[in-house]
Amino acid sequence: MVAHWLKKYTTDLLPPHCEVCQLEVGQSADFSWLCEHCQRYITEVKRCSRCGLPMETQMEVCGKCLVEPPTWQRVFCVGDYQQPISGYVHRLKYERQFWQGAKLASLLVPRIQKPAELLTSVPLHWKRQWYRGFNQSELIALSLAKSLNRPYNNLFKRTRATSPQQGKDRAQRMRNLHDAFRLIQPVNVKHVAIVDDVLTTGSTVQHLCKLLLEAGVETVDIYCICRTPEPTS
Structure with a gap:
C-alpha cells in the first residue's frame, strides 16, 4: 500500500x-x-467518408463507394490498424486493460463534429462475453457517449455464435452472419452511430445497419478506432 x-x-x-x-x-x-x-x-489522413479507407485524391467518396455505397453513411476512425494504436486495442481486448477504452475514445472524439443522436455498439455472443468478461466495443462506446454528450443504448443481441470471418470471401462472410443479430430495443431517433473497435470487412456492421434502417432510422454512422483494408476475395 x-x-x-x-x-x-x-x-x-x-x-x-x-x-x-x-x-x-x-x-x-x-x-x-x-x-x-x-x-x-x-x-488524420484523407479518407473516403463512406468506407473509411485512405485516399490519395481530395474526393469526398472513393470510386467503389460511388458505384456500390455501403448501408451506413459515414465512417469515423482514428487510423489504420498499426502501432501504436493497434497495441492499445490489443491490450484492451486481450489483456483486460479496461482503462484503455477511454484513451482510445479520446483519440476519436475530436474527429466527430456532428455526433449521432444515439450511440450503440457491436454485440458479442454471450459465451464470448462471458469468457472475456466484457465487450470492448461497448466500453469504447460508453466513453464516447460521455465525451460527446450523447446517450448510449445496447440495441442489439447476437443470437448465435459465428465462426471467424478471417479467410472467408464476401459471400461466405455474409452467409456466416445471416440471422446472427436481432434488434432488442425500439429506436426512436433518426441518426444512430454503431461503435466498434476495429472495422475490417464491414460485414457485421452492415447487418446491424439493415436492422436499424428497417426500424425507421434514416442515417447510420460507424465510429471505430481502427480501419483495416478489406481483404480481397
Missing part, C-alpha cells in the same frame, strides 16, 4: 512521459500520454 502510494506520488511530481517511446511529453502535445512524435502516427 505504502509503496503504491509513494510511486503514484512521485510519478505525479515528475514530467509526464510518452507511454509508447518513454520520451518526455511536451506542453504542446494534445494528449498527456503521447509525445508529439508518436502522435504523428495518429494524424
Whole structure:
C-alpha cells in the first residue's frame, strides 16, 4: 500500500512521459500520454467518408463507394490498424486493460463534429462475453457517449455464435452472419452511430445497419478506432 502510494506520488511530481517511446511529453502535445512524435502516427489522413479507407485524391467518396455505397453513411476512425494504436486495442481486448477504452475514445472524439443522436455498439455472443468478461466495443462506446454528450443504448443481441470471418470471401462472410443479430430495443431517433473497435470487412456492421434502417432510422454512422483494408476475395 505504502509503496503504491509513494510511486503514484512521485510519478505525479515528475514530467509526464510518452507511454509508447518513454520520451518526455511536451506542453504542446494534445494528449498527456503521447509525445508529439508518436502522435504523428495518429494524424488524420484523407479518407473516403463512406468506407473509411485512405485516399490519395481530395474526393469526398472513393470510386467503389460511388458505384456500390455501403448501408451506413459515414465512417469515423482514428487510423489504420498499426502501432501504436493497434497495441492499445490489443491490450484492451486481450489483456483486460479496461482503462484503455477511454484513451482510445479520446483519440476519436475530436474527429466527430456532428455526433449521432444515439450511440450503440457491436454485440458479442454471450459465451464470448462471458469468457472475456466484457465487450470492448461497448466500453469504447460508453466513453464516447460521455465525451460527446450523447446517450448510449445496447440495441442489439447476437443470437448465435459465428465462426471467424478471417479467410472467408464476401459471400461466405455474409452467409456466416445471416440471422446472427436481432434488434432488442425500439429506436426512436433518426441518426444512430454503431461503435466498434476495429472495422475490417464491414460485414457485421452492415447487418446491424439493415436492422436499424428497417426500424425507421434514416442515417447510420460507424465510429471505430481502427480501419483495416478489406481483404480481397
